[in-house]
Every structure is written in C-alpha cells, then in structure tokens.
Amino acid sequence: MRRGMTLFRTIVVATALAAAVPAMAQQTRDGLNPTGQNPTADSVTEEFLFKQEPKIGGRVSIPDGKSANLIQPQGREYQAFREGWLPWIGGIAVLGILGLLTAFFLLRGRIALDDPGPDTGKKILRFNSFERFAHWMTATCFIILSLSGLNYIFGKRLLMPLIGPEAFGTLSQWAKYSHLYLAWPFMLGIAIMLIVWLKDNIPEKLDWEWIKAGGGLIGRGHPHAKRFNAGQKVVFWMVVGFGAAMSVTGVVMMFPFAVTDINGMQVTQVIHSLIGVVFIAGILAHIYIGSIGMEGAYDAMGSGKVDLGWAKSHHDLWVEEQQAKNASVAQLGTRQVPAE
Amino acid sequence: MKVFVMSVAAAVALAVAASFLLNENQKFAYEAFATSGARVSEPGTNLVGPKWNGETTEPSGKKHGA
Numbered sequence: 001m002r003r004g005m006t007l008f009r010t011i012v013v014a015t016a017l018a019a020a021v022p023a024m025a026q027q028t029r030d031g032l033n034p035t036g037q038n039p040t041a042d043s044v045t046e047e048f049l050f051k052q053e054p055k056i057g058g059r060v061s062i063p064d065g066k067s068a069n070l071i072q073p074q075g076r077e078y079q080a081f082r083e084g085w086l087p088w089i090g091g092i093a094v095l096g097i098l099g100l101l102t103a104f105f106l107l108r109g110r111i112a113l114d115d116p117g118p119d120t121g122k123k124i125l126r127f128n129s130f131e132r133f134a135h136w137m138t139a140t141c142f143i144i145l146s147l148s149g150l151n152y153i154f155g156k157r158l159l160m161p162l163i164g165p166e167a168f169g170t171l172s173q174w175a176k177y178s179h180l181y182l183a184w185p186f187m188l189g190i191a192i193m194l195i196v197w198l199k200d201n202i203p204e205k206l207d208w209e210w211i212k213a214g215g216g217l218i219g220r221g222h223p224h225a226k227r228f229n230a231g232q233k234v235v236f237w238m239v240v241g242f243g244a245a246m247s248v249t250g251v252v253m254m255f256p257f258a259v260t261d262i263n264g265m266q267v268t269q270v271i272h273s274l275i276g277v278v279f280i281a282g283i284l285a286h287i288y289i290g291s292i293g294m295e296g297a298y299d300a301m302g303s304g305k306v307d308l309g310w311a312k313s314h315h316d317l318w319v320e321e322q323q324a325k326n327a328s329v330a331q332l333g334t335r336q337v338p339a340e
Numbered sequence: 341m342k343v344f345v346m347s348v349a350a351a352v353a354l355a356v357a358a359s360f361l362l363n364e365n366q367k368f369a370y371e372a373f374a375t376s377g378a379r380v381s382e383p384g385t386n387l388v389g390p391k392w393n394g395e396t397t398e399p400s401g402k403k404h405g406a
Binding site for chain 1: 343344346347348350351354355356357358359362369372373374375377378380
C-alpha cells in the first residue's frame with residue numbers, strides 16, 4: 001500500500017514536470033518572463049548610454065583615465081578609414097602621379113635647352129650655399145619621412161610578405177625612429193626656406209600671365225618670370241602649407257593625449273595621413289621637373305649655378321634684376337670710395 | 341656635393357639631438373601609470389611569471405613574489 005502511494009506520487013510529479021518544462025523552455029527561448037513582464041526592461045541599454053555621451057566608459061584606479069574607455073563607436077569609423085580607405089587613397093595618389101608623370105614624359109619628353117646662343121656656357125648663381133643647404137636638408141628628411149610614412153600604410157601589406165615579420169618588425173622600428181627624429185630637421189628646414197624665399201614667392205599678376213601661357217611646359221615659348229615662376233610658387237606654398245600642417249599634426253601625435261583626447265588623436269592622424277600622401281604626390285612632380293623633366297634645371301640645386309642662356313629663357317626678369325644689381329655694384333666699386 | 345653632404349650630416353645631427361631631448365621627456369607606461377596602489381609591469385614581464393608560479397623577475401633583476 002505504501003509502495004503504491006509512493007509510485008502514485010512519483011507519477012504525479014513526473015507528469016507535472018513533463019507538462020511544465022516545455023512551457024518554461026518556450027518562455028526562455030522567447031526571452032519572456034512567465035509573468036509576462038520583461039525583467040530587463042528598465043535596465044540601462046547601450047543605446048541609452050550613447051545618448052548621454054559618444055562613448056561608454058567606466059572607472060579605473062590607475063592614473064591613465066583613457067583605460068576606462070570601454071566602447072567608442074567613432075573608433076570603428078577611424079579604423080575603417082585607416083585600414084580601408086587610406087591604403088586606396090594613398091595608392092591612387094602616389095601611383096596616380098607616377099602614371100601622370102610617365103605619360104607626360106612620354107608625350108612631351110625632356111624639355112630641352114634652347115638652341116645655343118651668345119649666353120650659352122656662361123654661368124649665373126641661382127642658389128647660394130645656404131639656400132641649397134636648407135633645401136637638401138629638408139629634401140633628404142622628406143624622402144625618409146615619406147618612405148617611413150608610407151610604411152605605416154603599406155608596410156604590412158606589401159613589405160612584410162616579402163621580407164618576413166621579423167625583418168619587417170625591425171625595419172619598422174627604425175623607420176618609426178627616423179620618422180619621429182628626422183621630423184625636427186625637416187621642420188627647421190621648412191622654417192628656413194620660408195624665411196629665405198618668402199619675398200620671392202609673393203603671388204603677383206605676372207604669375208597669372210605665366211599660367212595662361214602654359215608655363216613653358218606646353219608649347220615652345222617661355223613666358224616672363226622673375227626668380228620663381230608661378231609653378232615654383234605653387235610648390236613653395238605647398239611645401240610651406242603642407243609642411244606646417246604636417247608639423248602641427250605630427251607634434252600633436254608625438255605627444256599623445258597632451259593636447260587632445262582619443263577622438264582628436266584619430267582626427268589628427270587622418271589629417272596627417274591625407275596631407276602626407278598628397279604632399280608626396282606633389283613633391284614627386286617637383287622632383288620630376290627638377291631632374292629628368294627639364295634639362296639644366298637640376299644645376300640650380302646641384303652646383304647652385306645655371307647656364308645663363310637657360311636662366312634668360314626661364315627667368316628672364318630675374319636675370320635682368322641680377323645683372324642690374326651687379327652693374328650697380330660694379331659702378332659703386334669704380335666710381336665711389338667706400339666710407340672708412 | 342659638399343653642401344649636400346653637410347645638409348645630410350646636419351639632418352642626422354639634429355635628429356640625434358631630437359632623440360635625446362624627446363627621450364628626456366618620455367616615460368615608460370610602467371613608470372607613468374604606476375601608483376602606490378597599482379603596479380604596472382615592466383615590458384617583458386607579467387604578474388605570474390614565466391612559469392605561472394608567481395615568481396617574476398623584472399628586467400632590472402628585481403625579484404617579486406619570491
């Protein structure tokens with residue numbers, strides 16, 4: 001009798017459980033409470049937190065408050081730019097300008113010296129030693145900064161598969177050192193060039209005439225120009241403007257979080273990288289026209305002296321100025337006695 | 341050529357000087373973010389040691405947890 005009661009109770013409990021479990025499982029799957037209420041309805045949601053601030057953070061005990069940052073959606077946009085857009089923009093900028101220059105060279109060829117004239121073979125000083133020193137210091141720094149900068153974008157994609165992760169790691173470490181340290185002589189060089197060449201690079205009406213005439217690149221004639229033509233002035237202001245922007249953003253990144261927060265740091269890097277690739281493209285064009293693009297142009301920064309015939313063709317008004325200056329100095333030397 | 345060599349030498353000299361000046365003003369994370377209540381490990385170490393027995397040796401040779 002007692003055994004019979006126990007069996008009966010067991011059957012009753014088992015039946016009740018068999019009926020209850022599927023119903024509970026169903027409720028759990030639906031995320032519903034048996035009472036019909038949502039137990040997390042009043043809890044804080046991610047959406048609610050993002051309405052208060054653009055990021056979600058907590059509290060930490062170490063003095064680095066940034067480590068309390070838990071979620072920052074803006075960082076995903078930055079990452080999409082850094083890993084998605086930037087390599088494409090950089091690749092198109094650098095390869096695009098190389099393609100354009102190659103096409104221009106094939107179409108136009110090297111711009112040759114004019115036919116020999118009475119001034120061919122004579123030399124005139126175009127850039128003194130200090131000017132060339134400032135130019136080459138800035139230029140050599142720029143080349144290393146460009147290569148090490150491009151390594152930030154393309155290194156892991158293009159170089160690492162070729163040389164392996166260990167060599168790439170070592171190379172990138174040294175590239176980073178060179179990027180941070182050569183930035184300083186680069187900035188100094190920009191400042192010196194600004195001071196030395198500013199007076200010769202003020203835009204004027206003559207520049208517009210030079211542009212309208214195609215600058216001598218198109219056609220055969222050479223429009224009038226003073227010490228720097230409109231094209232060179234564009235290069236000068238590009239170097240000064242981009243150089244200043246790269247310097248400011250570079251220094252901000254060199255001292256992380258000293259000036260701005262994480263959003264600011266990311267925006268700074270976006271600006272630095274975008275200007276950087278455009279700067280490289282612009283300087284590639286400058287290197288082209290100063291070397292293989294135009295016969296006689298390299299001498300200006302090589303030895304500092306250019307062919308007088310070349311100078312009269314490309315910078316006729318400047319040659320006149322120089323010759324007038326020399327003539328007045330010579331006159332002073334012969335007719336006036338210097339004060340003692 | 342002489343001017344070019346001088347400009348490269350000047351760039352290197354200024355870069356080296358910049359490296360010393362910048363390093364003077366920088367701290368490692370384990371120095372900058374450690375407090376009396378929170379110790380940040382030096383690079384290359386962790387809190388449990390290489391054998392996971394709590395014995396750690398900092399790069400400076402200082403022993404912890406022995």
